[in-house]
Amino acid sequence: MNGSRPSRVLVSALALAVVLPTIALSAPPPVRPGDRPSAPPPPPPADDNSPTRQAERLNEEGKTLSREKRYEDALAKFRLAYKVFPLSNAIFNIGSMLFTLGRFEEAYPYFTQMMNVPLSADQRRAVEDMIAKTEKAVELSHAAVQVDTEPPGCTVALKGSPPFPFMSPIRVLVPYGALDLQISRNGYKPKLAAVRSARESPPAPVKVRLERQEDELPVSVICGAGRDVFVDGEMKGFEQARNVKLTLGKHTVRCGPVPGKEAFEKYIVVKRGLANWWDFSNPD
Numbered sequence: 001m002n003g004s005r006p007s008r009v010l011v012s013a014l015a016l017a018v019v020l021p022t023i024a025l026s027a028p029p030p031v032r033p034g035d036r037p038s039a040p041p042p043p044p045p046a047d048d049n050s051p052t053r054q055a056e057r058l059n060e061e062g063k064t065l066s067r068e069k070r071y072e073d074a075l076a077k078f079r080l081a082y083k084v085f086p087l088s089n090a091i092f093n094i095g096s097m098l099f100t101l102g103r104f105e106e107a108y109p110y111f112t113q114m115m116n117v118p119l120s121a122d123q124r125r126a127v128e129d130m131i132a133k134t135e136k137a138v139e140l141s142h143a144a145v146q147v148d149t150e151p152p153g154c155t156v157a158l159k160g161s162p163p164f165p166f167m168s169p170i171r172v173l174v175p176y177g178a179l180d181l182q183i184s185r186n187g188y189k190p191k192l193a194a195v196r197s198a199r200e201s202p203p204a205p206v207k208v209r210l211e212r213q214e215d216e217l218p219v220s221v222i223c224g225a226g227r228d229v230f231v232d233g234e235m236k237g238f239e240q241a242r243n244v245k246l247t248l249g250k251h252t253v254r255c256g257p258v259p260g261k262e263a264f265e266k267y268i269v270v271k272r273g274l275a276n277w278w279d280f281s282n283p284d
Contacts (some may be wrong), residue, residue, distance in 0.1 A: 006241075036051050051262065055085035062093060071100050088117045092127070099130065104137045105173045108144070109164050113172040142173040145198040147181065150209040153233070154185040159192065175201065183208045187247045188214070216245040217270055221253050224281030227263075228256035246270050255280055 013070035075097035082090040095110030111134060114127045136143055147156050149168040156170055157163040159180040164172050166184070176198050184190035188210035197203035222240045223229045229241040232251050236244050250269050257263040264283055270276050 051085040051209060052087075055081045055087050055090065058084060059087055059090050061094065062090075062097075066093075066097065066100075071097050075101070088114060091117075093132065099134060099137075105133050105142060108134045108173045109166055109170060113166050138173060140199070141173055143199075143202050144171060145174050145195055145197070145203040146171045146205040147183075147193075148205065148207050149183055149185075150207075151185065151188075154183050154188075154208075154210065157182045181206060183210065186251060187213055188251070189213055213247050216247050217272070217276055218243040218279070219246045219251075219268070219270055219276045220244070221268070222254035222279045222281050223253075224258075226258040230254040230256065246276075248272065251279065253278070255283070 017258065058077055062074045062081060065071075065074035065077055067252050068150035075094065076091050078093040078097060081087060082094060091110050092114050095114070098104075098107035098110065108131070110161045111127055111131045115124070115131075119127065128260055147168050147170050149156075152168055154168040155163045156172070158174065164170055174181075174195055174197065178194070178196050181193045181195055182190060183193055189212075191208055191210055193206045193208050195203050195206060219231075220240070220242045221229055221231065221244070225239060227239060228235055229237040229239070229252055231244060231246065233254075236271070248270050250267055253266045253268055255266070257265055264280075264284070266278070267278055268276075268278050
């Protein structure tokens, strides 16, 4: 249960959703703790219709909806902005809307993710304040737990539930009691991590090392002239990637942008007995 929320806390979440427009953009791959943040890109021209510009417009539309107290609509708009391009503004605003709607467990990882992007001192204090308020709102039923994995970039989920919205390392809220976290990543054997907690006994940090799966096959992918080739988020080549070792099953191929054409993603399924060769040079 989420419980009631003080009106002054709700107001602070709404105010922050509107007054934090200057948070630096996050770009894939996400900034990890310990990384040195790169300088933000120059602002796009006014008529730019790039994914970044589209996401900024959607984020502004979401802020307008939140001021009109159309919180579900605002949440949908912020989610769409983040899907188009991972603006850190949109990350924070998704968390703010979920908090305002009383969906504290869902809101929490969006706030903690904000601690991994470049912030000013005032912005960091504002985000830390929202983290503390979210923990306070669920203190009778949930505890915060830090999940670190080797390698990083693993999917984390409560067993039997959808995954959390960000890859490891991640800090999330879990219900009191005994439960298992499912840790997985393509190319590695999944593992369960036991978490035990109570209000008087916070959970210990979760640290998991995954073992590589040995069952891999060579795969070749062609993206076409001028495009970088990414497989499961890792760059594997320019224009083409040949004899990349991948585990059996589904993988994501991303072909980078070229002048006049946007990046695109395709799914491939690696199977035994097949050539496992894909040509995306003509995606249409």
